[in-house]
Amino acid sequence: MGQLIDGVWHDTWYDTKSTGGRFKRSESAWRNWITPDGSAGPTGKSGFGAERDRYHLYVSLACPWAHRTLLMRKLKGLETLIPVSVVHPLMLENGWTFGDDFPAATGDDLYQNEFLYQLYLHADDHYTGRVTVPVLWDKHQQTIVSNESADIIRMFNSAFDALGARAGDYYPPELRDRIDEVNSWVYDTVNNGVYKAGFATTQAAYDDAVTALFASLERLEQILGQHRYLTGSRLTEADLRLWTTLVRFDPVYVTHFKCDKQRIGDYLNLSGFLRDIWQMPGIAATVDLAHIRHHYYCSHKTINPHGVISIGPDFDLDEPHGRDERFR
Numbered sequence: 001m002g003q004l005i006d007g008v009w010h011d012t013w014y015d016t017k018s019t020g021g022r023f024k025r026s027e028s029a030w031r032n033w034i035t036p037d038g039s040a041g042p043t044g045k046s047g048f049g050a051e052r053d054r055y056h057l058y059v060s061l062a063c064p065w066a067h068r069t070l071l072m073r074k075l076k077g078l079e080t081l082i083p084v085s086v087v088h089p090l091m092l093e094n095g096w097t098f099g100d101d102f103p104a105a106t107g108d109d110l111y112q113n114e115f116l117y118q119l120y121l122h123a124d125d126h127y128t129g130r131v132t133v134p135v136l137w138d139k140h141q142q143t144i145v146s147n148e149s150a151d152i153i154r155m156f157n158s159a160f161d162a163l164g165a166r167a168g169d170y171y172p173p174e175l176r177d178r179i180d181e182v183n184s185w186v187y188d189t190v191n192n193g194v195y196k197a198g199f200a201t202t203q204a205a206y207d208d209a210v211t212a213l214f215a216s217l218e219r220l221e222q223i224l225g226q227h228r229y230l231t232g233s234r235l236t237e238a239d240l241r242l243w244t245t246l247v248r249f250d251p252v253y254v255t256h257f258k259c260d261k262q263r264i265g266d267y268l269n270l271s272g273f274l275r276d277i278w279q280m281p282g283i284a285a286t287v288d289l290a291h292i293r294h295h296y297y298c299s300h301k302t303i304n305p306h307g308v309i310s311i312g313p314d315f316d317l318d319e320p321h322g323r324d325e326r327f328r
């Protein structure tokens, strides 16, 4: 774990001293957009037109943010348009690495780098900041298009539609306000909330994060008792963004991040929603519990110094969920 400072790698853990024990996630540095015609998107530069054989995605199978991009890639049928390289699950003194001595870790298919930070240096040899996944890479300009998962899933949702992406709009205009509203509190208190609880280094910081997290899970439980998905009867990006946290919750966050007031399995609607999406074609195959559990339990030496992996709950997401019948 570390970061680049003016192009030099420094092995440092998150600084929580200056924030009263609170974990603060940094802003992503690259915010360009792939668009159908290469015009500029909402942020960043123009020049990233949708094309075949041009873009490459770097992910960790452990990471919930990267997982969003894999879900959208699957739903939109972008597997051949956007190939993927997978980092090793352990993230230690060199950050994410391209070691391929773990099932499903691929190494760096484009440049044979050893470390992910070398890819960041390839894009900017004076980069200062964190070295995170996912990374959407442009092979033509040899640079990072974006390292922000929230933006990458929106590009995948529509930019490649004229190049044969599968039909489906997971950010439809008529639901955008509701999706944005749900995303904002789910991001803050759930997706990032589990990290804020787990990485807190004071009791007060932990208490605040875990209280907000379980208040939001209660709120989500109510919402998912009213309709099948978060914004109604249609699956949207808001569901996918919540889901990557839910699928890691009982196997990791309950124990490793001390999010142990309740398990997702204890909530009727949240657990049904978790199974509902798990059982959609192709989705379960995007989940790699070995990467997930090895990454968290063995990479965060400050909170689990010996790297012992807990036994974990029985994990049967194939049981019927009944939500299709219930919300017909």
Ligand SMILES: N[C@@H](CCC(=O)N[C@@H](CS)C(=O)NCC(=O)O)C(=O)O
Pocket (backbone or CB within 6 Å): 001, 002, 027, 028, 060, 062, 063, 064, 065, 066, 095, 130, 131, 132, 133, 134, 147, 148, 149, 150
């Ligand atoms: N805002 C980013 C966050 C990505 C992120 O924090 N990824 C984690 C893995 S779960 C990471 O790479 N962390 C490395 C670090 O912080 O040094 C996004 O959503 O794409």
